[in-house]
Amino acid sequence: MPQLIPFFFLNQLSFSFIILLALVYIFSKYILPLYTFQQVIRMYITKLSNKN
Template sequence: MPQLVPFFFVNQVVFGFVILTVLIYAFTKYILPRFVRVFISRIYINKL
């Protein structure tokens, strides 16, 4: 059914953007600040 192919690609693109935005939000909100805190604490410990 070739008439369904554009809808398939639109679906793939929409889900791709949704997954990317969710991943970027999760990384910036939860995962990356923990790494930053760990690295900052390591720097402070090394300066002691």
Template sequence: MPQLAPFYYMNEIVFSFGLIVLILYILSKYILPRIVRLFVSRTYINKI
């Protein structure tokens, strides 16, 4: 059973933390600026 190995949970924690950091980086670098830019352009068009 791998759960009895002492590094099993440490490996799970490190992998999960790394995955969360990677997802947050991708969101903040690529996806969220596009959404903000779209929202700003929509509000600018509505004010005209």
């Protein structure tokens, strides 16, 4: 049924866009701040170890 092909691609596009938005939100809210915090901790540790 060729008349259903545009709906299939629209459905696929909308779900991929929703999944992309969800991944961006999850990474920016939960995963990436942990790496930033880890880099800050490493910076402070190296500053403290260089003072001795």
